[in-house]
Amino acid sequence: MSEVNGIVVTAKPRVSARFRLQWEEAQQSWVLLYPEGMVKLNASAGEIMKRCDGSHSVDELVAELEQAFDTRGLHADVARFLDMARAQHWIEV
């Protein structure tokens, strides 16, 4: 089974129970909320995180992003981000 930076491509990441992901109109961005704190996500991080819903595999997530933004070759970037997100406990894989 192929792996990039430690996360299996068939794994279905979901936002960790420790955080709540939501769109903030006032900030025009996705944010992660946690006890008395907030992480403001940049646009690409938001696009990835909102697809971490436990139903998209990493491969599906990448395919959807490549289609949505009409581009290719996002796999390595997405994998790098997910690896960081897991280290930060933002997602569970």
Added chain:
Amino acid sequence: MNAPAQVPAPTIGPPLWLLAEITYRCPLHCAFCYNPTDFAATTDELDTEDWLRVLREARAAGSVQCAFSGGEPLARDDLEVLVAEARRLGFYTNLLTSGVGLTEARAAALKAAGLDHIQLSFQDSTRELNDFLSHTRTFDLKQRVAATIKANGWPMVMNCVIHRLNIDYIENIIDMAVELGAEYLELANSQYYSWALLNRDQLLPSREQIERAERITNERRQRYGDRIRIFFVVPDYYETRPKKCMNGWGSVFLTVTPDGTALPCHTAKMLPGLSFPNVRDMGVREIWYDSEGFNRFRGDDWMQEPCRSCPEKEMDRGGCRCQAFMLAGDAAAADPVCDKSSAHHVVLEAVERAQRPVRPVAKEAPLIFRGPADSRRLIEEGRKSLAAD
């Protein structure tokens, strides 16, 4: 030549943080309480409808974190209604509580209302000291409440205000937090405002006490690893640069006090010559962007030397306006914690006094515990000293 570049006015971001101080009523009598010493003058609390409106207006203005605090917020029986509305609006809802009044039934109702998180405050980990410092018998109750919080699946932040009288028990406090299943532990040294300022000499730890506490905290971090995240906050009196108070005046924090006064921080009401709006009279958006009180210390036009020309002014924004007022007598002065401040000696003198040997509590000057009787006495003394001027 090109026209000189226009420096754009810094944009004011939304009030991301709403601190809803829904009541000053509290069953505890902590000697380090940050509520104003004249809290007993507040008799007309906002009602439920007022608070629901404040929540809606603040959310519309971009607030996203909402902390229900006090006093003891559980002293209000409409807390569940407010939490439910805040959660429905999309706030991340935090309850800052001493745990008194958090029965299983109320915990279940708060869970159903969608409460996201509870921060439980402990005064200390040893029963006698805990009861002494909070002036009530609450220690056993807090252990029960911690279990209730865990049973409801809330993340738990324990908060323990640290000071001269409990800092030498820091290992017990940390071990107890781990035992109770806290994910985060805030060991925040008392900050010297309000009641804590009255009791400063009794509460400010010595340098040796702080160094020991930091060493032990680091050892415990090693020991417990990922089980718990421990934050240790040194008293700013031991620093040489001030804290960036509230991340800058009117930058992210909006406090609404029990009577509806809107403040840029929970102690700002002490500052003379400033008028702060009330949510009964003005909408949150107007309060945040347009009111005199919230604009007073934005930008740097208000700064004096040594702040005005200081290369670090954006790092700390001159420190805390309340501390500048309390210790230097001028809310627009540099925070005297800064060693560039002409009033820095006031801080140094307090620190110097704190180096005396640590003695049993009974041998120190008596603490003034937060309570309505002392609050009324302090209001009366304040009136008399004004009349005498």
